[in-house]
Amino acid sequence: xxxxxxxxxxxxxxxxxxxxxxxxxxxxxxxxxxxxxxxxxxxxxxxxxxxxxxxxxxxxxxxxxxxxxxxxxxxxxxxxxxxxxxxxxxxxxxxxxxxxxxxxxxxxxxxxxxxxxxxxxxxxxxxxxxxxxxxxxxxxxxxxxxxxxxxxxxxxxxxxxxxxxxxxxxxxxxxxxxxxxxxxxxxxxxxxxxxxxxxxxxxxxxxxxxxxxxxxxxxxxxxxxxxxxxxxxxxxxxxxxxxxxxxxxxxxxxxxxxxxxxxxxxxxxxxxxxxxxxxxxxxxxxxxxxxxxxxxxxxxxxxxxxxxxxxxxxxxxxxxxxxxxxxxxxxxxxxxxxxxxxxxxxxxxxxxxxxxxxxxxxxxxxxxxxxxxxxxxxxxxxxxxxxxxxxxxxxxxxxxxxxxx
Numbered sequence: 126x127x128x129x130x131x132x133x134x135x136x137x138x139x140x141x142x143x144x145x146x147x148x149x150x151x152x153x154x155x156x157x158x159x160x161x162x163x164x165x166x167x168x169x170x171x172x173x174x175x176x177x178x179x180x181x182x183x184x185x186x187x188x189x190x191x192x193x194x195x196x197x198x199x200x201x202x203x204x205x206x207x208x209x210x211x212x213x214x215x216x217x218x219x220x221x222x223x224x225x226x227x228x229x230x231x232x233x234x235x236x237x238x239x240x241x242x243x244x245x246x247x248x249x250x251x252x253x254x255x256x257x258x259x260x261x262x263x264x265x266x267x268x269x270x271x272x273x274x275x276x277x278x279x280x281x282x283x284x285x286x287x288x289x290x291x292x293x294x295x296x297x298x299x300x301x302x303x304x305x306x307x308x309x310x311x312x313x314x315x316x317x318x319x320x321x322x323x324x325x326x327x328x329x330x331x332x333x334x335x336x337x338x339x340x341x342x343x344x345x346x347x348x349x350x351x352x353x354x355x356x357x358x359x360x361x362x363x364x365x366x367x368x369x370x371x372x373x374x375x376x377x378x379x380x381x382x383x384x385x386x387x388x389x390x391x392x393x394x395x396x397x398x399x400x401x402x403x404x405x406x407x408x409x410x411x412x413x414x415x416x417x418x419x420x421x422x423x424x425x426x427x428x429x430x431x432x433x434x435x436x437x438x439x440x441x442x443x444x445x446x447x448x449x450x451x452x453x454x455x456x457x458x459x460x461x462x463x464x465x466x467x468x469x470x471x472x473x474x475x476x477x478x479x480x481x482x483x484x485x486x487x488x489x490x491x492x493x494x495x496x497x498x499x500x501x502x503x504x505x506x507x508x509x510x511x512x513x514x515x516x517x518x519x520x521x522x523x524x525x526x527x528x529x530x
Contacts, residue, residue, distance in 0.1 A: 179219025267452030302359020395447030
């Protein structure tokens with residue numbers, strides 16, 4: 126069943142055409158509400174296409190859980206446009222061939238009103254045409270990514286290179302050094318973000334000692350580690366992804382990189398990925414994200430969201446920014462606001478409203494779409510790993526512009 130979570134659909138009797146139902150394996154259910162004035166029209170369907178299995182399953186399960194939480198909240202407060210929301214989740218399995226077939230189910234069989242999901246950029250590129258061009262459906266991509274996605278009816282709610290790098294790289298130079306290595310996995314995101322990072326490094330007074338790419342399943346990085354140490358690299362700006370990244374960081378530690386003053390930097394590394402290594406192996410690793418769990422200590426809204434998630438989904442899949450939990454949350458809430466403004470599910474009307482939608486409160490603070498750009502302004506933070514937890518050491522003065530499209 127590919128872990129699909131589907132609400133049972135029936136007809137109400139008499140004045141109601143909908144019976145009570147629940148998200149399978151979800152913590153809460155929705156029941157017939159008198160304020161669902163338009164429930165007889167049937168549910169509004171949201172499709173989630175994410176990696177529940179495969180190398181990136183740790184992120185996809187988090188995103189699916191966040192979608193369940195947000196949909197539960199919307200249904201518990203009366204639904205949307207007087208109708209309940211039905212959530213359908215398909216596994217993209219970190220495999221584009223599997224994903225294409227499962228996304229087609231959401232579009233052709235389930236006729237969803239929105240698709241949200243995709244983690245790797247290769248996944249987004251594999252499924253977007255099925256959703257947007259063939260399916261005539263709105264698509265929200267919640268993941269931090271390399272930018273340059275300017276497709277109509279595709280909205281991006283995670284950070285992009287300008288947000289990840291413009292403040293982070295000068296911080297790395299000040300708190301690490303000028304000599305950078307740019308090791309990455311061999312696909313579009315690492316190559317594109319490194320091209321952007323190189324420009325920021327060089328314009329900020331740093332230099333790139335070397336840049337190279339590896340197969341996604343590589344686990345032996347001995348030659349790369351040797352180059353880093355022999356070339357006296359100060360900062361490793363990493364874009365190697367799981368499963369190889371854990372081995373890479375371990376081998377760097379064993380070679381004495383951090384003990385000799387080296388600094389690890391990685392813009393996607395969050396609380397979930399911290400657990401891929403022993404805490405001492407990545408002590409001092411710096412990351413640039415739109416949210417850290419430590420922020421919930423000072424922000425009541427983030428604390429409430431974090432607490433609600435942990436109550437509903439205790440376990441290993443933590444609410445974290447690198448897993449696109451924040452992009453999933455703000456994507457669904459911005460879409461909810463757009464549907465309310467449009468007063469319809471018509472794709473063009475909702476897209477027009479989503480183009481300028483704002484979220485006053487969310488994890489990490491407020492967020493807003495940049496009109497005409499289909500990307501999101503948001504707060505950004507620099508966190509440093511200390512004993513297996515993140516400490517926030519720097520933050521933006523306000524919402525950071527994505528500088529896209």
